[in-house]
Amino acid sequence: MATFVMATNNTPYGKVPVLEVDGKPVAQTNAIARYLAKQFKLQGSDDWEILQADSLVEALGDYNLSSMRLFREENPERIAEIKKEQAFYLAKFEEVLSSNPSGLLVGSAVTWADLVFAATLSSRPDQVDALKSYPALSAFVNKINNLPNIKKWVETRPKSDPPPTGPHHKR
Numbered sequence: 001m002a003t004f005v006m007a008t009n010n011t012p013y014g015k016v017p018v019l020e021v022d023g024k025p026v027a028q029t030n031a032i033a034r035y036l037a038k039q040f041k042l043q044g045s046d047d048w049e050i051l052q053a054d055s056l057v058e059a060l061g062d063y064n065l066s067s068m069r070l071f072r073e074e075n076p077e078r079i080a081e082i083k084k085e086q087a088f089y090l091a092k093f094e095e096v097l098s099s100n101p102s103g104l105l106v107g108s109a110v111t112w113a114d115l116v117f118a119a120t121l122s123s124r125p126d127q128v129d130a131l132k133s134y135p136a137l138s139a140f141v142n143k144i145n146n147l148p149n150i151k152k153w154v155e156t157r158p159k160s161d162p163p164p165t166g167p168h169h170k171r
Helices: 004-010 027-039 048-074 077-097 112-121 123-135 134-146 148-156
Strands: 018-021 024-027
Touching: 018 027, 024 027, 027 048, 027 123, 027 134, 048 077, 048 112, 077 123, 077 134, 112 123, 112 134, 134 148
Parallel strands: none
Antiparallel strands: 018 024
């Protein structure tokens, strides 16, 4: 832990992730992801697709905030409210996927939004369980995770534990 704390003392905002570009550190997850999306041509094919991808990733961030609140919440009524909020987002994401014949979130080519969604929604057991009620979302995550380069990376990447899910992860 001390090594991690020391390492984060040398980051722009005292947190990770940090990407170094030309010897200069850049922080913040979505800023880094957008930059890499541009570098690897995963933004979207035009300004509208770029905007849609950005909007979806921001909405996924809101969904993630509700997940974090759920892990800390102990009040049963509040837990029910948070679960309702999560279901709202998952239903919206399901609608987006169901309306696109490509089976992707935006357009007909994989974007950074697809990668972020698949990684997020398959990273914890509670996320995987939640997808059982959303067939398009579940098929989408499976589709992205089975892309040859994604599948190869997942199979060969360094072992890591899933993110902690807190005391209420079985809800």
